[in-house]
Amino acid sequence: MSKFVFVTGGVVSSIGKGIVAASLGRLLKSRNYNVSILKLDPYLNVDPGTMSPYQHGEVFVTEDGAETDLDLGHYERFTNTAMSRLNSVTTGSIYQAVINKERRGGYNGGTVQVIPHITAEIRERIHRVALNSGADVVITEIGGTVGDIESLPFLEAIREFRGDVGRHDIAYVHVTLLPYIGTSGEIKTKPTQHSVKELRSIGIQPDILVCRCDREISKELRHKIGGFCGVPTKAVIPALDADSIYTVPLSLEKQGLCREILDVLQLTDYASDMASWAELVQKLRHPGPAVKVALVGKYVQLNDAYLSVVEALRHACLEQDASLNLHWICAEQIEQQGAEILLEGIHAIVVPGGFGNRGVDGKVAAIQWAREKKIPFLGLCLGMQCAVIEWARNIAGLINASSAELEPHTNHPVIHLLPEQQDIRELGGTMRLGVSPCRIMEGTLAWNLYRKDIVYERHRHRYEFNNAYRNLFLESGYVISGTSPDGRLVELIELSGHPFFTACQYHPEFLSRLGLSHPLFRGLIAAAQHNQSC
Incomplete structure (x- = not known):
């Protein structure tokens, strides 16, 4: 009892x-x-x-x-x-x-x-x-x-x-x-x-x-x-x-x-x-050198809006003998002032999840900065979708490419609605929610971080990568490093030739623990430390 x-x-x-x-x-x-x-x-x-x-x-x-x-x-x-x-x-x-x-x-x-x-x-x-x-x-x-x-x-x-x-x-x-x-x-x-x-x-x-x-x-x-x-x-x-x-x-x-x-x-x-x-706890009180991480989000005025992301960063810093110097960057401010003003001197960039189009262009600009300046980058859920939009606009030449969530009538919906969401009208509890398996491709950055064929991660989203653009995506230097076991859903992407550039459709922050950080966050902080020393 x-x-x-x-x-x-x-x-x-x-x-x-x-x-x-x-x-x-x-x-x-x-x-x-x-x-x-x-x-x-x-x-x-x-x-x-x-x-x-x-x-x-x-x-x-x-x-x-x-x-x-x-x-x-x-x-x-x-x-x-x-x-x-x-x-x-x-x-x-x-x-x-x-x-x-x-x-x-x-x-x-x-x-x-x-x-x-x-x-x-x-x-x-x-x-x-x-x-x-x-x-x-x-x-x-x-x-x-x-x-x-x-x-x-x-x-x-x-x-x-x-x-x-x-x-x-x-x-x-x-x-x-x-x-x-x-x-x-x-x-x-x-x-x-x-x-x-x-x-x-x-x-x-x-x-x-x-x-x-x-x-x-x-x-x-x-x-x-x-x-x-x-x-x-x-x-x-x-x-x-x-x-x-x-x-x-x-x-x-x-x-x-x-x-x-x-x-x-x-x-x-x-x-x-x-x-x-x-x-x-003793290690937390005596951290190593600070790593400057920019969290580029829409709700940065309330820190609890990204609580699990921040804790995952802290866990990763603890394991890498670093301290977290977190910079809260409003995505809309990037739209107004430019990424070069707000992100200069940053060692790593995280774009977390969210909904709606407010601040999306600022997130896309931050991702472009990370890609071009070789700054370690991790995108989460909407952060991955923004990375796809950035690639489509700036590398693939798909002018005004966007997500169907943000611009329903875009000519290039590189992110579109999950097929099983097509007829759903109610919002509460109807997304793709909870744990799902992801198959990791050998020889990728993701494989080096996870060291597993199949991982189980938690999701919360309605929209996904549009497979109509998959070949164009692969031909331009991106790598699809994680998919659903049947290969249909793109779960994890990375950019070849970059020190650390990866984004996932799921929310790895929910699985991070004190003393057992998540591999993606651990890899980001390790790459940030290397970037800091260069």
């Missing part, structure tokens, strides 16, 4: 519940417990797939093709465990399931209500993760902040969950903020007290408090917080601001978070093996 941990948050949004949940997962795995983590998101969207990255950051894609919140990326990177569509639950998906069941007569003519029907569906989703994963511990993060109206059904559901399991099969963790008031020189506990009061008014008494703060919290202050909130002093866990998210598990381990969780759940506190993780 699985045990369950629920992580709620109070005082302010974006307080770090996802990192706390992921860190706890890491600490439990270090004690050889199997873990699964799910996110309950209170928004009415069925998933974040149709949301602007400015609204919710990047869309993380699971192996089975679910478009999910970016926190699932943290869960995977910290626990090195693949999540699935079961690990992402939204208000929209809950109401959709309940209404569909009602339309089928599943409630036998009864009145359908938030309680018990919506909350029962939420509880069933949590049990489903436990059943399908077989995890020893299922960690559930509840999105939003205690006090939000939209979070109430989820909080009520996890309150009711106590009736589904034994008293020692469940633990409640509440993450709060302890603000420091500079003028008075005090850490204030009142916001935490009020947040816990709000949680208790719903019927949930937290077992453990994780208190965010930017400075040390005295034992006396922890005792005060515990007394007001009904929590033992030892279960008031300080969570100080960290220099990296990867240091948080080590900090929470030192403060005894996992020990307190195991005590509540009456599980054995086995010896923890965090030595290798600590070594990697």
Whole structure:
């Protein structure tokens, strides 16, 4: 039987519940417990797939093709465990399931209500993760902040969950903020007290408090917080601001978070093996020479829009004994100022995924700069499509070549709609999503990086390379280094005679891990280091 941990948050949004949940997962795995983590998101969207990255950051894609919140990326990177569509639950998906069941007569003519029907569906989703994963511990993060109206059904559901399991099969963790008031020189506990009061008014008494703060919290202050909130002093866990998210598990381990969780759940506190993780964190704190990498994107004003790409670059730099000097370059600024102004002195260029035509010409110009100046380049999804467009316009002489997504009436649609997408009209969850095999061609740069015949990568796209231009493409010096196993879909391209120029239709950033970087990113950073030394 699985045990369950629920992580709620109070005082302010974006307080770090996802990192706390992921860190706890890491600490439990270090004690050889199997873990699964799910996110309950209170928004009415069925998933974040149709949301602007400015609204919710990047869309993380699971192996089975679910478009999910970016926190699932943290869960995977910290626990090195693949999540699935079961690990992402939204208000929209809950109401959709309940209404569909009602339309089928599943409630036998009864009145359908938030309680018990919506909350029962939420509880069933949590049990489903436990059943399908077989995890020893299922960690559930509840999105939003205690006090939000939209979070109430989820909080009520996890309150009711106590009736589904034994008293020692469940633990409640509440993450709060302890603000420091500079003028008075005090850490204030009142916001935490009020947040816990709000949680208790719903019927949930937290077992453990994780208190965010930017400075040390005295034992006396922890005792005060515990007394007001009904929590033992030892279960008031300080969570100080960290220099990296990867240091948080080590900090929470030192403060005894996992020990307190195991005590509540009456599980054995086995010896923890965090030595290798600590070594990697130590390397992060003492990096090698900086590598200047330009990330040329459309949503650079919000760093979370490209979170997995940035983490993949960090992982690769760590393995190559380098530090990441990341330059956020707005593609539209390249259109206005020119690539030579914004990209001079850069050691490597990454063009990530995206949708829509805003900034595309700037991305194409950045790719042209990388090609002509022999700058190491990696294109991801739309980044590959832009590389194809750049080749078509500037090498193959196909004037105004474009993607059918960007210009439906172009004379040269070098990128066109996937055949299986032709009759699809709805946007949400209808793309080519999830893991697919890719066959790597021997003797290519990709083969030297992967050293495998078949690799499995995650996709999120509607458009693909147009095979009508394949021969022209090959004759001009490009190499198709990866395809679907049947050879139909072009998955990976590279440019011969260039130090490092490759682009893929998939999203390799989703598979990068601390201590196990993705081959494409590792190769990019190695090439950037060589470029730097030249």
